[in-house]
Amino acid sequence: MRMSHLFGQTLREAPADAEFKSHQLLVRAGFIRQLGAGIFSYLPLARRSLTKIENIMREEMDAIGGQEMTMPVVHPADIWKETGRWYEVGSEMGRFKDAGGRDMVLAMTHEEVVTDLVRNIIHSYRQLPALIYHIQTKWRDEPRSRGGLIRVREFTMKDSYSLDADWEGLDKQYWAHYQAYFNIFRRCGLDVIAVESDVGMMGGKLAHEFMYLSPIGEDTLVLCDACGYTANRQVAVFRKQAEDADEAPKPLEKVETPGVTTIQALAQFLNIPESKTAKAVFMVATITEGQEDVEKFIFAVVRGDMDLNETKLSNAVKAKALRPAHEEEIRAIGASPGYGSPIGVRREGVIVVVDDLIPASPNLAAGANEDGYHYINTNYGRDYTADIVTDIVAAADGYPCSECGAALRTERGVEVGNIFKLGTRYSAAMNATFLDKDGKQKPVIMGSYGIGSGRLLACVAEEYNDEYGLCWPITVAPYQVHIVALRGGFDAAEQVYADLQAAGVEALYDDRTAPSPGEKFNDAEPHRRSFAHHRGRSFAQAGRRGIEAPHRKGAGLDSA
RNA sequence: CGGGGCGUAGCGCAGGCCGGUAGCGCGCUUGGUUUGGGGCCAAGAGGUCGCCGGUUCGAAUCCGGCCGCCCCGACCA
CATH class of the missing domain: 3.40.50.800 (Anticodon-binding domain)
Structure with missing residues (x-):
């Protein structure tokens, strides 16, 4: 290519709003131009690099038996209604009506389309296993796009879908992708780690994310250097150790605590460690009941020295959305902000979720649902009970690893790829079944696997640059x-x-x-x-x- | 969605308080000069000052509304 005819211009100065190195340099070098928030044009130089990345993905997908195809970007909403995601996904989904007034969807991913194809094409176990993929544009209306190509609304993704007759087949294809993804990132020069992750809107069973470690990352990863445990903070577990677990329950007592509204202040006031307190966190969850969305008040209790993990809580109550409660909502259930207590709150329309460490922790100080008062020596079971007892606490730096007990460490990372075991969620919902050897109709077992090519390019740019x-x-x-x-x-x-x-x-x-x-x-x-x-x-x-x-x-x- | 900031030439910015001819650097065009790390001289082209409305003899400037973009948070994977 003769530079005299190259479409694109180098700039001496980056646009003022470019924050990350990769964004600044990609614009300055004439690779990309922004059209709108989270919407970019890819100039010839970027296109060439993207094509190289995509060809690497093609080679690695083909090597594990993938067949390339192309699925549409615009979908009739019907298939999204069939799986329920039309209702479950919020404003992130691009929706519009066609000229005939029909609901349409801009593809944010392609499980529905794949499943529709599968139910029309796959009839027999003899046609399985299969692996199909495409490299296609997606639209996700992120409330907040940022960081150049790292987080955009319109993006291109290689997504593949595995189809199997049995769970062993899914397992095989899942781990084949796991290895293929490492190959892809290595060939692009990017070091990544795989971490266990939340299944999110995919709703599958097992998922890993491939993370490029970088301070600009928006995900927090929890790592164990001793045994190699890695997980996204959203799902990271750790070994919980009860404080004074064998201490005998003491009598419940109400004490005056004027102006003491934080855990820190409470611990100081009572001269006890924060680990001897219980913290109440008030949230409101949107939960789907049948065809209807209802808001439920969530009263979460965690040990005072720990933080609530909203993803874990959201999963525990199967919420579609979760937000902090407003003060009026808190008062309405008989609780008091700053003095919240699970003892004596209204229970109808309220879901009380208690972290599983609380029942093992005797004599915790907690609020009294009355401004200016706390209880001391609250004990789960004796003084109150919960609707759900499960792990809802966020792992943090220094917490003991659930596998080996060594201290965990946290790092920031950018998600450059993910793999999900979907199972039969989509095939069952859309009736994509095949006739198995035993003569029975069974839903196809699926997996889905994605890598964003633009984000990968941006991460490579983020990693490989110098003062020039x-x-x-x-x-x-x-x-x-x-x-x-x-x-x-x-x-x-x-x-x-x-x-x-x-x-x-x-x-x-x-x-x-x-x-x-x-x-x-x-x-x-x-x-x-x-x-x-x-x-x-x-x-x-x-x-x-x-x-x-x-x-x-x-x-x-x-x-x- | 909450908080904050910004919209003036392709890019980076000044002007705005105090209303009266649209400005600077880089880039672009032409000519000359220069030639191993964005050199120099000269002459040019390029702007509905985000949009709509209001105040005023007169609005980039003051007032109101809207739109867009960026940052922080919420959200999402």
């Missing part, structure tokens, strides 16, 4: 070679460019006559091919010594 600009791994670089022609060397550069093209090497040739050498070099930097070959006067004079091949971080090809 981007320095792509050769597998992702838009061009393998960058030739800069300087005065006195144009003829030689033309020749090299022709030779490289003839040899099938992807070359970007800066044939522009106007810019000064400094400009051309600087223009080459943010583009950052892995090599820059310069042809100039010195080349004409000194022959091969005029060739320079700077080898920087990210370059992955031996010098020719």
